[in-house]
Amino acid sequence: MGDNTGTATVDDGFTTFSEEHAQGQLIPRIVDVALARAAHVLVADATTRLTGADLLRRAALVRDAVTAHHAGTGTAPQSAPVAVLRGHDAGAVAAVVGVVAAGHPVVVLDPTTPAPRLRHYVEAAGATLVVSDAERRETAAQVAGTVVDPDQDATRRRPDHVEAAAALLGTPAAPDDVAVIVYTSGSTGAPKGVACDHRSILHDTWVSSEGTGAYPAGSVVAHLLPMAFSAGVTPTLGCLLAGARQELFDPRRRPVTELPQFLARVGADVLLASPAILRGVIASLGPAGRLPGLKTVTMAGETVHGAELAAVRRAVGPQCVVRNRYGSTETWLMTEYPITGDDEAPEGATPVGWAVPGARLQVEREDGTLADEGTGRVVLTSRWLGGRYWRNPGKTAEVFSDNPDGSRTFRTSDVGTLGPDGCLRLLGRSDHSVKIRGLLVEPGEVDALLFAQPDVREALVVGRPNPRTGRTALVAYVVPDGPRPQASAIRAVVRENLPSHMVPEHVVFLDALPRTERGKLDRSALPEPARSSAPFEIPRSSWEEIVYEQFCAVLELEDLSIHDDFFELGGDSLAAEALVSRIEALGVPGVANLGTSRLAEAPTVASFAVAVRSTNRSTRPTLVPLRPEGGERPLFLVAGAGSAALALRTLAQRIAPGIPVLGLQANGLENKALPDWSVERIARRNVATVREQQPTGPYRVAGHSLGGLIALEMAHQLRRAGQEVELLAVVDSFPPDPALMPLPPQAGALARLKEGLSLALTGIKAHAGLGHYVRFFRQGNFLQRRYTTAPYPGRTLVLVAADDVDAGARRQWGPHLSGEHHVVEVPGEHMSILRDPRVDRPAELLSRWLRPDVVDLTGPALDGELADR
Missing domain, CATH: 3.40.50.1820 (Alpha/Beta hydrolase fold, catalytic domain)
Incomplete structure (x- = not known):
């Protein structure tokens, strides 16, 4: 089964994965590997271990359920994506294979994301069916019209693995058919579904596994990355294609302190993790802790500094290759910076490295010309780029272009410096993304949520630096549709639907968003936010003036209203202690042994000034x-x-x-x-x-x-x-x-x-x-x-x-x-x-x-x- 031309056969009976496989499709290769390793574990999680035969049977059940649902609907497979909502488990891997084998693009959903946001993705994809499990059935029902759980269907006949393999091969696909849709939100806020074809996924697997040697056939891969994102779905499919065993570990449900024992127990020789996860693991190990047995550690997704890289290398030892990688949902893996043996860790931010095989890196200068070295917007060219934005040809044309030689070019949103040797260092992003508490935020995602509220006509969210602290905060500019809502209500809507770091710190109400003469939003004309939505009032007495000055000093604010809440302005317990200490140090008669409990009861300048002078002292301090x-x-x-x-x-x-x-x-x-x-x-x-x-x-x-x-x-x-x-x-x-x-x-x-x-x-x-x-x-x-x-x-x-x-x-x-x-x-x-x-x-x-x-x-x-x- 499958095209084995020009490849070598390994001991298990399937051919070593080669670049030539990228001319084919996913399912025949996965079936080849699973049949060859029918008695060997291919996928495992904390409770389930699937052999090749098990995987074929589980995937075939999913395929049958998906096919049965769509039978007679008249929808072409490529126009009917199917969602998968499960945990980071073996069942999710089988579900992904089964959906693709049924001829439908698969949309993997993240179970930690709020249901309204998941529903947005499903509706944007045009999916009506979600494959789920008992634990997430209730959420799945909020996301799509039909939910199936093939594992729980006791009436369905369980095929043997040979029958299952034949069934999985029953819906052939073309190499340029869409296999996976991965959602990522851009600066406009509308979720962008990146449609990835079989050819690009197969080539990325060769690059990630054999082309760079990260996880060749026979490897045991500790897979920690969420499957809903490109960095997670790539090894999910890649390990199956390459013939590597994937051991699933979910760091969002299990403490990272368990990871060293997990790696040793499963015999992992490859670790795929984010820099944040690796930091937690290294911290838990202590200076003398080690992660023995690993041959490769890959990390991507954020800047890695030299000191962090050195700590990882101490933990894994010189025999392990540490790979700092860079990619995107639109392109898969783009570059790699490997450090081997006794290579010295670079100072400062670690480069993301050199273009992977089959890719060419350039930078776009301010005048729009492309250069092979220098600083500018990062541009990638490859004949393997098969991505496009699902149902959005206009957006696709903005960043993708086809070349006469059959290759394609993608303009990223990243700015970097390309050295004479072709090594790339990233400098930042060219769009409106901002870092909030160290986490990358696309403000447009908040825009889209606020736009959907019935009492909001328009909304625009931006990141604004505090001129004194330099800390970036999200500011929401809102045009009400009718009576003006409370700022607290705006924040509550965001908190219910998005992660807490995406909640705007300030809400500014406007009659209309500023626009240029061409009708485009004019971000430069947005007013600076007020410090609070409370009524503004200056101190009314000398005593309020004293308290006011201490509030400003502790919170590092130039001004505020006497009705602003200390904690809404960013005050915490340490700031509260500092405030109490400053006021007691003033030596004002009658003010002593104040205590932060007063601030908890009276958190504004006006109320705290009264509380401090109150003679009604607590009998239980x-x-x-x-x-x-x-x-x-x-x-x-x-x-x-x-x-x-x-x-x-x-x-x-x-x-x-x-x-x-x-x-x-x-x-x-x-x-x-x-x-x-x-x-x-x-x-x-x-x-x-x-x-x-x-x-x-x-x-x-x-x-x-x-x-x-x-x-x-x-x-x-x-x-x-x-x-x-x-x-x-x-x-x-x-x-x-x-x-x-x-x-x-x-x-x-x-x-x-x-x-x-x-x-x-x-x-x-x-x-x-x-x-x-x-x-x-x-x-x-x-x-x-x-x-x-x-x-x-x-x-x-x-x-x-x-x-x-x-x-x-x-x-x-x-x-x-x-x-x-x-x-x-x-x-x-x-x-x-x-x-x-x-x-x-x-x-x-x-x-x-x-x-x-x-x-x-x-x-x-x-x-x-x-x-x-």
Whole structure:
């Protein structure tokens, strides 16, 4: 089966993949490999291992289901794409093969993307059918009119693998037929479907596997990249075509700290990952950690700096080739920069390298001419470019051009420098894409969403740098259709449909968007955004003027309204501590021992100025109402060492509505009092405060860092008092085992004496500025290294920051929990999991555990992320 001309036969019976295979089509080659390796595993995930025979049978079931659905509809195969919505699993690979074998272009959907956005892709493609599974059936039903799950159809006859192979070959395709449609959004915001034909995919497989030697036949490839994107669907098909085994690992559902063990267990010799994933893995390994056994590591998608590259090379060893790659959805792989053996890592940004076989790189100068070296827009020419924009010939003509020799040219949106030796360095993008919190954002995607709202006539989203901080923020310019909506409502719509880093920081309402005399949008005429949508008002008294100045200084703003919310302007717990310290340092009579809890209750200049001068002091300064609203039993949330409870405000705000969240912090931290000198005493004080607010159980207690140990002790004490504790939640805390905690830094005798004296003065002797919080932080670390306790028998959720250097120690809670308990790793580091964009996942998990009657905690509702330890 298939065209084997001019190729060599390998031991398994199929021919080594060659450039000549690019003249054919996908399915015959995949069937050849699967038949030759009928008894060998080709695709595997955490629960399923598919041999070649298994793959053929599973793919044939998908093909039959797709064919049956479209039978009699009169639609030509190429006009009826079919979507696949599954996880990063073996079933998804079989589904992709089955759809292509049925003669339909496949559109792979990302299960982490909101349903409205997926539906947009499906409608743009013209698909009416989605192949899914039981876990995602509900979402799939929101995306397309018909959902099929061939694996669950018990009535369907299961063919043997030879029959299945024949069925898969029953719908021949031409080399230039569209096989895959990958969606990527451009600066216009309309999703662009890049239609890729069989020939271009086959050639890219040869380039990625045999042409560069990255994963030849017999390789074991650790595949981490989402299949909905070009970087993920390429190895999904490429491994099948080349005869490499792909081992699927989903870093969005499994912590990267598990990756080293995974690689060793499956015997991987090739790792395909993004630079961000590799950073997390290297951080978890530590300086001496290694990833043995790998022959190739490939990475692409963002800039890799020399120091990062050096760290990867230390971990993988000199026998492993590290490949920095560059490509696009329209072109597949374009360049590669391999580093082998003892090659020195480059300084600064690593080049993306030289054009792959069959491709030619040039740069387009400002005058429109092409050059073989210099700086300009990156242009690629190849006879293998088969991509085009689905249903959009006008957009295709803007960037693709056909040449007399049969090759095609593609003008990218990237700007780079091409050296005399042909090596390419990228400099940035030529379109309107911006980086927000290190993530690339196409503002047009937000435009498109806002345009779809009934109360919005026009919308334009741009990135604007802050002139003082240099930080880029998204600004949405909105023309209302009728009464002006609230800015908060605009942000809420975006947050419901797109990732949090795509939510505009500012919303500007206009009567009309500015346009040029030719009717095109005039971005240069867009006004600078106001700092807030709240009514603007200047300070009305000398005292408000003082508070106003401190707000501006801490937030690095030149001006603001006295009604602007401190936290909406970007203030966090550290900024809040700095603000309180600055105001106390002014020495204003009557202003002392202020505490950040006041700012949580009164977050504007106007309200905070009144609160600071209020004589109604709290009798419980350790209690901070982070979100007091709600009719359910409250969650008591304990702050970490030296941390004000306000540090937990963002997490508290993201907990499910209806659940009040009350923060607890150390005595003496923000009031004039002596601190408690044991975890047990802190817990005893907190229990008294808790029972004032809620006299009887069931109680819900949680804590971050040291706060997790304090919450544990509180739960023990409440149970000993005969009270029910419904939930204990520990957020990135060391277990109560001093051996697992980092040792304090070594110091000389004099330094230890000074440290001891400073520690003894915690809460007694005043310390200027933030040094007061540092003392409490050191005191808290001192206490946690001296706390042990019996195993806790109650229901417990443990969250661990997967990307933190201490993640390994912080997940060792098993011996200390004797009741129902789950340990879940969430993306982020120790403090970043309390802030955007990482805080959403911890908040979601806590919310679900606080409502066990609503959500099945061990079922698919948690996307398989919970694991008994």
